[in-house]
Amino acid sequence: MAQLIGNDPGHLVRTARAIGRLAPCAGIDINLGCPAPTVCGKQAGGALLRNHDLIRRIVFELRPVVPGRLSLKTRLGYESTDEFGALLDLFASLPLDSLAIHGRTVRERYQSDVHTAEIARAVATLPYPVVANGSIVSVASARAMLRKTGAAGLMIGRGAIRDPWLFDGIRDSLAGREPRRRRLHEVLAYLRELTDEVTREGDFEKESQIVNRMKKFTNYIASGISGGSLNDELRRATTLAGYEASCIRHLDNDEFFAEEPGEDGTLFCGIHDLGRTD
Numbered sequence: 001m002a003q004l005i006g007n008d009p010g011h012l013v014r015t016a017r018a019i020g021r022l023a024p025c026a027g028i029d030i031n032l033g034c035p036a037p038t039v040c041g042k043q044a045g046g047a048l049l050r051n052h053d054l055i056r057r058i059v060f061e062l063r064p065v066v067p068g069r070l071s072l073k074t075r076l077g078y079e080s081t082d083e084f085g086a087l088l089d090l091f092a093s094l095p096l097d098s099l100a101i102h103g104r105t106v107r108e109r110y111q112s113d114v115h116t117a118e119i120a121r122a123v124a125t126l127p128y129p130v131v132a133n134g135s136i137v138s139v140a141s142a143r144a145m146l147r148k149t150g151a152a153g154l155m156i157g158r159g160a161i162r163d164p165w166l167f168d169g170i171r172d173s174l175a176g177r178e179p180r181r182r183r184l185h186e187v188l189a190y191l192r193e194l195t196d197e198v199t200r201e202g203d204f205e206k207e208s209q210i211v212n213r214m215k216k217f218t219n220y221i222a223s224g225i226s227g228g229s230l231n232d233e234l235r236r237a238t239t240l241a242g243y244e245a246s247c248i249r250h251l252d253n254d255e256f257f258a259e260e261p262g263e264d265g266t267l268f269c270g271i272h273d274l275g276r277t278d
């Protein structure tokens, strides 16, 4: 799948065609959820949720040129979940293959509890599969999301950056197998692999730029490890050697990697709503 973000049906059609010429692509997804001011300021991403006619035009113009799957990734509204009923009427009338729902409004960004009842309402209403998204960070929260919404699938963002084994764990659990718990030395190996990949693929002039790029990932990965002190150290790192030394100090051991991230109040809010209540 390739995801497009924009608001001009003609541009989106041209881009979808260009992607189709470049590589085999399972389908096209349109972003109706990004809350970044630079994106919403251009009336794209989440801002499109305020313009139903434009969403309709985009979908109907893309449908004939997308041979594969056509889907939307949405939130529950721009300002308020009260907008979701009218959005559902719109989505139900569109020729889509699926809809992914991040269970928050644009205003709520990433921090509020996830409105699972609204996702369940979409599952009950729409004639095609709904994929549930928002604050799935563990096998328990994935199972809770499925139980509460009845969604056909799950989409995982921050939780998968933190724990790339989460998909295996969820599959194991749903198949009745005990998910394998990971140990901190496996997290160390993951971080080394990620550092190599970032170094190889990025166009960096200075070592500090690689370190800064890695911090965007370790913010999530190291959340809660050693009571937060690994992240504190990594945020101060300026060289790859210093970064690696901190990782080795905290991760080169057999302790278990926590099943859920340590909640520091900024990165993974909303998980308690999903994971621990019914």
Ligand SMILES: Cc1cc2nc3c(=O)[nH]c(=O)nc-3n(C[C@H](O)[C@H](O)[C@H](O)COP(=O)(O)O)c2cc1C
Residues within 6 Å of the ligand: 003, 031, 033, 073, 102, 110, 133, 134, 135, 136, 155, 156, 157, 158, 159
């Ligand atoms: C750093 C970052 C980048 C993101 N980029 C995109 C994106 O390009 N397209 C998209 O649909 N959502 C994007 N999202 C939103 C996620 O797909 C997801 O909807 C949101 O993070 C909530 O799910 P989560 O709790 O599993 O992370 C991004 C989120 C983060 C934190």
